[in-house]
Amino acid sequence: MNALVVDHHHFRTPPAVEDAKEGRIQTVLSGRSLIAVLIKLWDTRANARRMQGDWGDWVMATTIYNRIAVRLTDITGEGETIHIILDDGAPHTTLED
Incomplete structure (x- = not known):
């Protein structure tokens, strides 16, 4: 997804991308960048x-779009x-945990 969105005029590079281990990352996006995504x-x-x-691109894009939309509703x-959180394998915890 990153390769698709970096050229969008609303996207701003996040200040940091943290390694959350096990192939996962964590970052913060501005509202403007979220719109680009x-x-x-x-x-x-x-x-x-x-x-x-x-088909794989369609399934991933649809799943991610719908999950984000539900959180923004x-x-x-x-x-x-x-x-x-877009990782089905991630435990459901808060950032304070």
Whole structure:
């Protein structure tokens, strides 16, 4: 996904990308960068040719887009921190743990 989104005019490189071990990373995205990610996921969902080898791209883009959308649906306040975990294998813990 990174290769797709870095050229989008809304994307800003995160200040840090932390190694969370076991092949995982953790980072913080600005709202503007999150918009760029959502746009690129939407484009991938819409443009992937399901029967011509892009099925995996379509499935990943759809899954990630939907998970982000669910977390953003009930946002009520400005400056609210939103935590989105996109790894099915990650334990469900808070950042304080």
